[in-house]
Structures are given as C-alpha cells and as structure tokens.
Amino acid sequence: MSFDIENYFKDQGKNNVILFYKGNVDSDVINHVLDTVEDKLVQGNEQSRLRKKVYNVLVESLQNLYHHVDKVPPDFDDQTSEKFGMLTVQKVDMGYKIITGNFVHAENVGKLEEKIKRINRSSHEEIKELYKFILNHQRISAKGGGGLGLVDIARKTGNKLEYTFREYNDEYSFFCLNILVDDRDHV
Numbered sequence: 001m002s003f004d005i006e007n008y009f010k011d012q013g014k015n016n017v018i019l020f021y022k023g024n025v026d027s028d029v030i031n032h033v034l035d036t037v038e039d040k041l042v043q044g045n046e047q048s049r050l051r052k053k054v055y056n057v058l059v060e061s062l063q064n065l066y067h068h069v070d071k072v073p074p075d076f077d078d079q080t081s082e083k084f085g086m087l088t089v090q091k092v093d094m095g096y097k098i099i100t101g102n103f104v105h106a107e108n109v110g111k112l113e114e115k116i117k118r119i120n121r122s123s124h125e126e127i128k129e130l131y132k133f134i135l136n137h138q139r140i141s142a143k144g145g146g147g148l149g150l151v152d153i154a155r156k157t158g159n160k161l162e163y164t165f166r167e168y169n170d171e172y173s174f175f176c177l178n179i180l181v182d183d184r185d186h187v
Contacts, residue, residue, distance in 0.1 A: 005086075005101070005166075005174050016091040018044075024081035025065045033062060037089050044091075050183045054096050057156055057181050058089065061100050064149045064177075069102040073172045076103075095182035104175045109165050112175065119150055120160045127155050157181050 018040045021033060037058055041051045065085035072084045086101040104112060122130065134148050154161055162178040 005168070017088055018091055018096075019087070019089040021088075022086040023078065023084065025062065025069065025083045025085040027066075030062045030066060033087065034058060047183065050095060050181070053156060053183070054089075054098070054181050057153055057179060058098055060149050060153050060156075061087070061098050061177070061179065065100055065102055068149075070105050070108070070172070072103055073168060075169070092180070095180065098179045098181060099176060100179075101174060101176045103168065103172050104165070106167075106171055106173055109173050109175075113163075113165065116150060116161050116163055119154045122154075124155075124158055127151060131155050153179055158184060 019033065019037055021029070023029070034055065038051070038055055041054060046054075065087070066083060069083045069085055072078060072081060076084070078084055084103065086099075088097070088099040090097045090099070119127065119130075131148070131151050134151060150161060157179060159180045159182070162180075164176045164178075165173040166176070168174050
C-alpha cells in the first residue's frame, strides 16, 4: 500500500466537520446521511437556499458513490463493504465542502479524469448545454447512470471540481472529489 487512505481523507477536512462517514454505501446509509446533514443544516440556522443546494449536491455525490465505486482492493482492510466510500461534509467560510472518496480501477482513471477536465474547461453556459444534451441523449450505463452526475454538480455549484487520484497499488487508485457548495447563484 502506497499511502494511508483514512489519514489522507481525514486531513482533507480537518476543521468544522459536520459529518464524516466511511464504509459501505447503500440506500440506508444514503438516507441516514441525507437526514443527518439536513438536520445539522437546520440546527445551524443555515439559509434555506444554501441548505437546498447542499442537499441536492450531496444527493448527486452519494449517488455517484453508490453507482460508480469499484470493489475494494484485495489487500484493503475493509473487505465487508460491497461499495466502499468515504464522505466528509465540512462547513467552510464560503459555504460547505463535500468531499467523497472511493476506489477506481487504474484502467478507469484516465477516462474519469478526462471527463472532469472537460467539465472544468467548460463555461457555465457550456455546462448547462452539456447537461441538456445528456438529458436528451442519455443512454443508461451498466452502472445505472447516464453520466449526468458530475455535470449536474458543476452546474448546481458553478465551481470547478477539485479532485485527486492517489495510487493505491498497480491496479487501483483512490479518487477524492472535493466540491465547494456556496450561496452564489449558478443554476
């Protein structure tokens, strides 16, 4: 193992964490995470518009984890999780950061990175057009999605998608996606 995933992930969201989760991502976990974060945003008297935006981006992020995670490497500590993922929701000055992490087969890294780079190169108008195009021409993939998730996150936040791929071993990388959700208008 080339690095410690848990410590790396925790370092990404050291301060003002309102939720940290690691383990199997299934429908019960998704519902619990959404309810917990919504409750914490309400308790923190967060404005309604930002609460809704955080909730919507969190839904997309969790769906990405649920639909697109690859199995864990054989030498990873947690072999009980069919769909292992990590999630941090953190309060920051400008809003909230949603940080997700999951394993990706090395052969899939290039394709995923190119997709994110394409999104990040696009203007907000281009992202809106890409979103409409995918909605109208979407084919459901073997993993259940039509490729809309990352585009929708960029569309809703208006921010670039920050990401890293950390090589775990020759066959796997650990993918971290760091999303800023602020209260600026973007949609």
